[in-house]
Amino acid sequence: MNPEVATTILYCLVCFFLGIAAVYVWGHYHAARRGERLRIESEALLTAAQREAETTAAKIVLEAREKAISIKLDTDREIAQLKEKEAARDRKLDAREDQLTAGRESLQKAQRGLEGSQARIADQMRGLTTDRAELKRLVQEQQQSLEQTSGLTEEEAAAKLMDSLRDELEHEIGAAVLKHQRELSRRVDDQAREMLLTAMQRYASPHTADTTTSTVGVPTDDMKGRIIGRDGRNIRAFEAATGVDLIIDDTPGVVVVSGFDPVRREIARMSLEQLIADGRIHPSKIEETVEHTTQDIQAFIIKKGLEAASEVNVSGLHDRVIEMLGRLHFRTSYSQNVLRHSIEVAFLSGMFAEMLGMDGEVARRAGLLHDIGKAADHELEGGHPKIGGDLLQRHRECAEVVHAARGHHDELVTEHPYTLLVGTADACSASRPGARRESLERYVKRMEELESIAHRFDGVQQAYAISAGREIRVIVSSGDINDERAAAICRDISLTFEKELTYPGEIKVTVVREARFTSTAK
Numbered sequence: 001m002n003p004e005v006a007t008t009i010l011y012c013l014v015c016f017f018l019g020i021a022a023v024y025v026w027g028h029y030h031a032a033r034r035g036e037r038l039r040i041e042s043e044a045l046l047t048a049a050q051r052e053a054e055t056t057a058a059k060i061v062l063e064a065r066e067k068a069i070s071i072k073l074d075t076d077r078e079i080a081q082l083k084e085k086e087a088a089r090d091r092k093l094d095a096r097e098d099q100l101t102a103g104r105e106s107l108q109k110a111q112r113g114l115e116g117s118q119a120r121i122a123d124q125m126r127g128l129t130t131d132r133a134e135l136k137r138l139v140q141e142q143q144q145s146l147e148q149t150s151g152l153t154e155e156e157a158a159a160k161l162m163d164s165l166r167d168e169l170e171h172e173i174g175a176a177v178l179k180h181q182r183e184l185s186r187r188v189d190d191q192a193r194e195m196l197l198t199a200m201q202r203y204a205s206p207h208t209a210d211t212t213t214s215t216v217g218v219p220t221d222d223m224k225g226r227i228i229g230r231d232g233r234n235i236r237a238f239e240a241a242t243g244v245d246l247i248i249d250d251t252p253g254v255v256v257v258s259g260f261d262p263v264r265r266e267i268a269r270m271s272l273e274q275l276i277a278d279g280r281i282h283p284s285k286i287e288e289t290v291e292h293t294t295q296d297i298q299a300f301i302i303k304k305g306l307e308a309a310s311e312v313n314v315s316g317l318h319d320r321v322i323e324m325l326g327r328l329h330f331r332t333s334y335s336q337n338v339l340r341h342s343i344e345v346a347f348l349s350g351m352f353a354e355m356l357g358m359d360g361e362v363a364r365r366a367g368l369l370h371d372i373g374k375a376a377d378h379e380l381e382g383g384h385p386k387i388g389g390d391l392l393q394r395h396r397e398c399a400e401v402v403h404a405a406r407g408h409h410d411e412l413v414t415e416h417p418y419t420l421l422v423g424t425a426d427a428c429s430a431s432r433p434g435a436r437r438e439s440l441e442r443y444v445k446r447m448e449e450l451e452s453i454a455h456r457f458d459g460v461q462q463a464y465a466i467s468a469g470r471e472i473r474v475i476v477s478s479g480d481i482n483d484e485r486a487a488a489i490c491r492d493i494s495l496t497f498e499k500e501l502t503y504p505g506e507i508k509v510t511v512v513r514e515a516r517f518t519s520t521a522k
Helices: 003-150 154-202 221-228 230-242 262-278 283-311 319-330 338-355 360-369 384-394 399-407 417-431 437-455 483-500
Strands: 215-217 245-247 254-258 460-466 471-477 508-514
Touching: 215 262, 221 230, 221 262, 230 245, 230 262, 230 283, 254 262, 262 283, 262 319, 283 319, 283 338, 319 338, 319 360, 319 384, 338 360, 338 417, 360 399, 360 417, 384 399, 399 417, 437 460, 437 471, 437 483, 471 483, 483 508
Parallel strands: 471 508
Antiparallel strands: 215 254, 245 254, 460 471
16 A cells, blocks of 8 residues: 555544544534533523512412402401390390380289279269169159049050050151152252262263265266276266266265165265276276275275274174274264264263262163164164174173164163163263254254343343353443443343243343444554
């Protein structure tokens, strides 16, 4: 081998081993430094953990100490409250013991007083026994003396005295009974009058003179031709669908609807108004409109029946009865709407019944349904009382309600007091001024008579009848009539009313002597 090559190889091997040794030393050095750094970090972490543990322990100790103090305070407070309650209980027991002691002393004192009273009563009883015996002896002696004087025994004298007393008592009893009968009759009349007036005053229902119209306005005469249709087919279809007659004459702007059934007449009127407003008038459109209107009227009838029952607080009516009740909205009697009349009678009947201590609900029910037969009197035979009674009986209304419907016009023997109440309420509703057309005419005539009589006297300028004819106010001229003459006119008018008029109650005449002074500023 070449010495130079061997030297090179040896040099390389030496360098290699030296490099390995340097790497080993460098790695050992870095490992030692890393271990030292880890040791220092662990010591720091351990120190921090110890410090944190000490802080936590101190905090826990502090919280425990505060909690212990709080518990001690609560315990001391509870102990104080218990002591206070115990002291209050002791005071209450002491007060009760004092009361018991005072009560015991009072009882002892009362017992001593009672013993003294018993002793006094015993002495009085002994004295009364002695006095009774003496009184009995004196009565016997007096009785024997009376028997010897009168010649009658005790039994005969008692019988004679009883006969005399009986005759006197019979006479006094008869006079007293007659007096009380008259007084009772007067009181009954006054109470009945007061009840009628009170009920009528409490229910002052406004009257509306509803009348079913049978005329429909048309805009032009050409519309009348369209209503008639070609060869009269439209009018025939309308009359067949509604069951009424259409009267189309030369009267401008009016078509008359004629029919005996108010509901049919209302359906026809509304249907005709809708057809005129729509403008399309032919048989199919007529049938469609009448059908829709019939449904609307039926719903309206049910609504009116339910509203009437709800207004008078009557429940549990059959659907058919509610429907017939709603149909009364389209019925009038002497211009008085029958449904409003029935509601008014229901209120008045209920008030009468409650004042008499009877069932107000039954009375209102009977009053509301008393004219139900008028909803079908054109469909069935017989008067409306019989029709209404049969209808209510079929739908299982109570006997009082059925009898009130049948007998409210005094056509039957009264079996139930509610029938009398309904009849009275019916008369009150129908006869008050303004309720019906005939009454209204008499009312207006009476007012005119009052004013015309006042105008007969000289010096009367104006006369006004007010308060439904119960008062008249007369205005006289202050220039022509003095105070004395005004007083004389007032009395003369009152005397004339008494001679020429027939009226219930009183008429108040007031004469006003009017003076007017007029001045114009310019």
